[in-house]
Amino acid sequence: MKPEFSHPASLSVSGSISPTAAMTVYNPTIPYLGPIVGGLKQGSSISFQGSTPENMTRFQINLLCGDSDSNDIALHFxxxxxQGDQVVFNSRQDGEWGKEIVKNFLPFMIGQAFDMVILVTPPGYQIKVNGKDFYTFPFRLPVDRVRALQIEGDVSIRTIIITKE
Incomplete structure (x- = not known):
């Protein structure tokens, strides 16, 4: 059975409901699966305010190319x-995972709050954590295929803001 979009605790859309509107989700229940209305494009960003628990093992943020976790994954963060404080980046197409890119550094302080941004830039998905560049994951799938956001694991999210510039 495919998971359907989850319903966050609070959802607000600022401006008119259009593919260029900003969308804010407050206090989503984790695991979270929600739409990215109108998809992503160059200049789009997804901002997160959250925290990791003291007993964090791992979590993941996926940009999905459809409305279920069985769809292709454009970005797996x-x-x-x-596993030694690392971040694994990958993508999945037609059920097959690509080559993992492993960064042997964890940009999060365990048990602390964080700010994270995924920026859609010409070379790929630029990840910033607490205002510092972390890594840019090169596109493996067209960014305009992204339709949903999935978050799972040991993380609490207070706010998600999706903007399209």
């Missing part, structure tokens, strides 16, 4: 405290 997977911080792993249980």
């Amino acid at each position: 997977n911080p792993r405290h249980d």
